[in-house]
Amino acid sequence: MNIKKILTFLFTVYCLLLTNAYAASWKSFRNDVERTGYIYEQAYPPLTLSWVANVQDKIFSSPVVYKEKLFIGSRDGSIWAIDGWTGEIKSQYSADDWVDSTPSLSEDKLFVASRDGKIYMFNPENIEEPLGYYDTGSRLCSSPVIHNGKLYILTGHPVPNLLVFDTGTGQLIKSYNLSQYGFSSPSLSPDGNYVVVGTNDGVLHCIDLSTNQEKWSYQSETNISYGTCAIEGNNVYGVFGGEDRKVYKFDLLTGSIKWQSVELSATNILTVSSIAIYDNKLYFTAGYNIGLGWGTVESHLTAYCFDITNSTDTPKWTVDLGSVTLNVKDIDYSDILSSPGLANGVIYVGSIDGNLYAVNSSTGGILGKYYLGSSIVSSPAVANGRIYVGTTGGKIYAFKSKYITAISSPEQEESLNGKIDIKGFVVQPDGFSEYKVEYGAGESPTSWEIIAQSTISPSGESILANWDTIDLPGGVYSVKLTALGTSLSGAEAKVKYRIIQSVQETVGTEGKTISLGDGTEIIVPAGAVSESVTFSIINNYTYQGKDVSPPNARMSSDAREFTAKTPSGQDAVFKSPVTIKIPYRVGGINGLPIGTKEDNLRLWCYIGNEWVLVNGSKPNINTQKVEAEVNHFSLYRVGEVIPGVLLNKNEVYTYPNPARDVDTLFFKFRLGDVADVTIDVYNVAGDIVAHLERKSDPNDTWQVITLPWDISNIASGVYIYRVEAKSAGDTKSVTKKLAIIH
Secondary structure, eight states, X not given: OOGGGSBOOOOOOOOOOOOSOOOOOBOSTTSSTTOOOEESSEEEEEEEEEXXXXXXXXXXXXXXXXXXXXXXXXXXXXXXXXXXXXXXXXXXEEOSSOOOSOOEEOSSOEEEEOTTSEEEEEBTTBOSSXXXXXXXXXXXXXXXXXXXXXXXXXXXXXXXXXXXXXXXXXXXXXXXXXXXXXXXOOEEOTTXXXXXXXXXXXXXXXXXXXXXXXXXXXXXXXXXXXOOOEEETTEEEEEEEBXXXXXXXXXXXXXXXXXXXXXXXXXXXXXXXXXXXXXXXXXXXXXEEEEEETTEXXXXXXXXXXXXXXXXXXXXXXXXXXXXXXXXXXXXXTTOOOOOEEETTEEEEEOTTSEEEEXXXXXXXXXXXXXXXXXXXXXXXXXXXXXXXXXXXXXXXXXXXXXXXXXXXXXXTOEXXXXXXXXXXXXXXXXXXXXXXXXXXXXXXXXXXXXXXXXXXXXXXXXXXXXXXXXXXXXXXXXXXXXXXXXXXXXXXXXXEEEOOEEEEEEOTTXXXXXXXXXXXXXXXXXXXXXXXXXXXXXXXXXXXXXXXXXXXXXOSOOEEEEEEOTTSOBOOOSSOXXXXXXXXXXXTTOBOTTOOGGGEXXXXXXXXXXXXXXXXXXXXXXXXXXXXXXXXXXXXXEEEOOOOSEEEEEEEEESSSEESOSEEEEEEEESSOOEEEEEEEOTTSOEEEEEEEOXXXXXXXXXEEEEEEOTTSOSEEEEEEEEEXXXXXXXXEEEEEEEEO
């Protein structure tokens, strides 16, 4: 056994007090799972220095901000927790090697990777001792990303793996073998179905997490170093540097190149940052060295913007971000560059010349630069109008913007119900008439409803509105804050939330249909219960730790919990099946992936720590609901079954066998795809005694099919039967024996 692979997470039970209101967050490298480097708020310069914190060594890690705390690593092996408002160091932990990786936060845990090979897990309230760690046996440089209770990270030298952990239990869920180790960080598609990551041998990998297979790969002309791809919709954007001097737009589903830029340089070997992207415009920095002789080089840095809404392959703008002359032996930032952080029209990025730059994202004009004393390879984080960044001089800086429009609470993507206080900042010193808070359905609403508006200018963080969500259907909503009267554009902020809704009704023996606002239904027929039973539906149920897709399915990201309780609080027993119907949609937040085959949609039930296909479930494409008759209630999700082995020998059988003193025998089998089925039964002499046929049905995939055979006139004995399934592209047969005893 490889001792380094032993999972050493030692968990303690702890709880977090959530009574205080906390500021909005930047919880991972590049802020979100798609690695866009974007936050929807106004943080417009000029900047004023709020505080400076000194740590013990150079900083190559980037800050993350969560619940008024900042977390960052440094090259003395330390992980630091710092008060985001004051700069006071709250706690610190020393790993056994550099911490260049950027931390990542879930709701109640902090994860940090170190070059000592370990992924550490902390309670973010106090990081003096880890809750546990996992030793990867590699020199970790990749920054982890967390989505739906799972952590993804690329291993370093010499281990060529993408690892997936359960953030709740600390268990290693999956290890994907890649072509080589790497330094870049994984990016996830918005629906969480695909992960994209580059390795040191120059291969860009796309893994389909629903099938656990590599979807596609692309071989670049150079190694892929620290630069991380960004995902927007069904597009992947990457710039690799080295001798591959172009920017690429890949199709997320196929890996085909949909667009590429001109070469950024004809001759220079480039070092590149990660990409920031918003509204079909992408931003990054690229650096190169010019040898001056006598062991010195001149390092240059340039920022680029590309507008990818048209076919133009040249930059929309470029801007020089300084240069510095260095002795070759003093260059220790290797292939790491500060990556842009983008907030409503302003790019914040650090430079090798020691300046933090604020750049107009539309024009490339420099709005301000702030000298921090040493080179900056850390990537800025933006939250609530404040900008945080570290330097190779071992200092962490916090700046406050002059103009701020930001929603600070509740947190982005938080689940809400009832009446909610919306808190935030509206700081417009040179012009203010009013602010308004609005909401709309979905991630990109087509219309907005006003929650509150006021002509009173808030002072500091304030309650801006009280949002009553009680009567709203469950689902994803966006809340937008706009400051009016200012001459600056971009004076708004937007955050998305998930509204949890439920319905509860008492049903007697007469039966009833119960409906939730989103279209989820329970149809209780007359006589299904023998007494009054309380039925309930909860949508967008939080099922962290229960979201692992079965190997033969691609699942939706939300769920429904159904319950039926007797007056004594016990689970009700149904006398006849009850019908449930769950709506679905393809694309968008919580939607199924683009390209989903709706005929293959089924319901899945959570039983015994796994998702099990509900036999007989089927879609109604006209109503966009999947329905099934069920005999008990649990947690249910919609998922697309993925065609597999057409006929599995272990899933073909007869019942009963032997068929003793019965008139009907049943053939049972599960189909891995839509297929026509024939069954031939032979006696021991080889004569055919029965032939059964079943035509294909679009709902067959992964369903257990039952075919009856009347054996009332069949003699006792042993028989051989052959089941053959024929789909559009495959034919499979299984031969077995059965016995009949009259």
